[in-house]
Amino acid sequence: MTNRVFVITGAAGSGKTTVRNYLHDKFHMTKVITHTTRNPRDHEKDGVDYYFETKESFSKNHYLESVTYAGNFYGSSYEGLEEAWKKSPFACIVLDTAGAITYKEKLGDQAVIIYLKVGDTTELRKRMECRGDNSAMVAKRIQSKEYLRDLEMPVALEGKAYEIVNTDLQKTQRKIDKVVTQYLTEPMG
Numbered sequence: 218m219t220n221r222v223f224v225i226t227g228a229a230g231s232g233k234t235t236v237r238n239y240l241h242d243k244f245h246m247t248k249v250i251t252h253t254t255r256n257p258r259d260h261e262k263d264g265v266d267y268y269f270e271t272k273e274s275f276s277k278n279h280y281l282e283s284v285t286y287a288g289n290f291y292g293s294s295y296e297g298l299e300e301a302w303k304k305s306p307f308a309c310i311v312l313d314t315a316g317a318i319t320y321k322e323k324l325g326d327q328a329v330i331i332y333l334k335v336g337d338t339t340e341l342r343k344r345m346e347c348r349g350d351n352s353a354m355v356a357k358r359i360q361s362k363e364y365l366r367d368l369e370m371p372v373a374l375e376g377k378a379y380e381i382v383n384t385d386l387q388k389t390q391r392k393i394d395k396v397v398t399q400y401l402t403e404p405m406g
């Protein structure tokens with residue numbers, strides 16, 4: 218089976234992490250843990266949700282791609298992806314749209330991009346607040362140019378990504394199942 222990485226992208230609060238966890242639980246995909254300099258949220262653990270870094274330690278890793286998002290650095294390492302593929306042929310990762318574009322450019326068909334769409338920005342804000350995000354952080358995030366950019370599928374991903382509207386989570390899961398099944402059942406190359 219060809220190694221693939223399922224890249225879940227979309228705006229903050231659109232449900233990327235929820236879908237990534239579904240891919241892990243249902244299809245046993247290995248999660249690629251990324252690196253960030255932002256502070257952990259209350260429930261987040263180092264090495265599980267992210268590798269939490271200082272600016273100095275962040276700069277020492279070897280990244281396939283890295284970005285600045287709402288004033289913090291984020292990056293995904295080559296080693297993280299290779300390690301994930303040693304455990305299972307299908308890996309999954311959560312990235313902003315800039316990272317998703319880079320994955321598609323660098324990995325071609327090995328990167329399966331799923332863009333989650335939630336058009337209602339009031340709903341996105343509500344989801345972040347319900348998740349327990351600090352309200353000052355939410356206010357900063359929704360004013361960031363990266364958040365505003367990720368509200369729409371980027372032109373560079375048109376025709377190269379699956380777009381799934383994530384309002385009803387059960388419907389989303391069914392659509393995700395259809396996408397993944399195509400790759401599970403493809404003939405040997």
Ligand SMILES: Nc1ncnc2c1ncn2[C@@H]1O[C@H](COP(=O)(O)OP(=O)(O)OP(=O)(O)O)[C@@H](O)[C@H]1O
Pocket residue numbers: 227228229230231232233234235236311344345347348383384385386389
């Ligand atoms: N379809 C849905 N309907 C309602 N709530 C949802 C849905 N999908 C996810 N959520 C909830 O919305 C909140 C945000 O989801 P999640 O953390 O997965 O988003 P995210 O895109 O990873 O966000 P971020 O980029 O800010 O980390 C969570 O509390 C999650 O349980």
Ligand SMILES: Nc1nc2c(ncn2[C@@H]2O[C@H](COP(=O)(O)O)[C@@H](O)[C@H]2O)c(=O)[nH]1
Pocket residue numbers: 227228229233251252253255282283284286291292293311312313314315316317
């Ligand atoms: N391009 C990358 N984007 C990443 C990476 N790790 C996470 N992210 C995305 O950043 C924003 C903000 O994340 P948050 O956890 O602070 O809400 C979100 O869109 C993530 O998907 C990465 O390594 N590269």
